[in-house]
Amino acid sequence: MAGRQRVIDEDQKLELLQRMDAGETVSKLADEVGISRQRFYEWRDQLRLHGNLKSRRRGRPARSTAGLDAAAQSQSAADLPTPREKALTKARRRIRELEQKVGQQQLYLDFFREALRHFEEDHRRSSAPGETGSSKSSKR
Template identity: 75%
Template sequence: MAKRRKNIDESQKLELLQRMEAGENVSKLASEVGISRQRLYEWRDQFRIHGSLKSRRRGRPPRSTAGRDEVSAQPHGTANVQEPQEKALTKAKRRIKELEQKVGQQQLDLDFFREALRHFEEDRRLSNAPGETRSSGSLKK
């Protein structure tokens, strides 16, 4: 396993996530950097939810410099989470649309092949009817 790093900056995290999304083996990627696979998945989830990878300190959030009226107008964290969630929703809707188009194309292909099979079986049935000449096999005996 590679030597463990204490701090990985945001640009390096983004690069790792891009490689992860491109299909690289997550275990090998984590081992290369010296972190756990779980950490990569945590970063991915944090990026999807919050839209950034800046480290979030545990504990009490910093005091807001905004006035009391502004703070009470919005539930805690709504403004920060809403935009990335909207982006994720838009991305999900786009993916759903792509998949629906793919299913539609597959249905067209399925209908085409069913019809072709029906024609093939009908021609075969007609050629096997009484009085029709059957296709002959090999003429060798």
């Protein structure tokens, strides 16, 4: 793995994402740069959602001080996701969950259709002419 690089500028991120889209494996790129694979997917999602890769501050917000000017305060507010972005992220998560449920239900349907087909075949064979059907037990 190359040396750890803590800060990656937007141009480098775009280049790495282009290489990822071109087919290079995320694991290889992550090892090369010294970051987690998850970070690549976060960058990709941020680029798709916001159209840029500017860093968004993470963690607990700094305490506000009287010394901050209005421009600095408005800049930190601009970094926060808007209610629309939050709703979009929540909707995408819900869609993903529902798609997984639909896939699981399709597996169940396929399984039970096949089981029913086997059951019906067995039933047809036992009730066919010349076949011995099931009879009551002679035990009392």
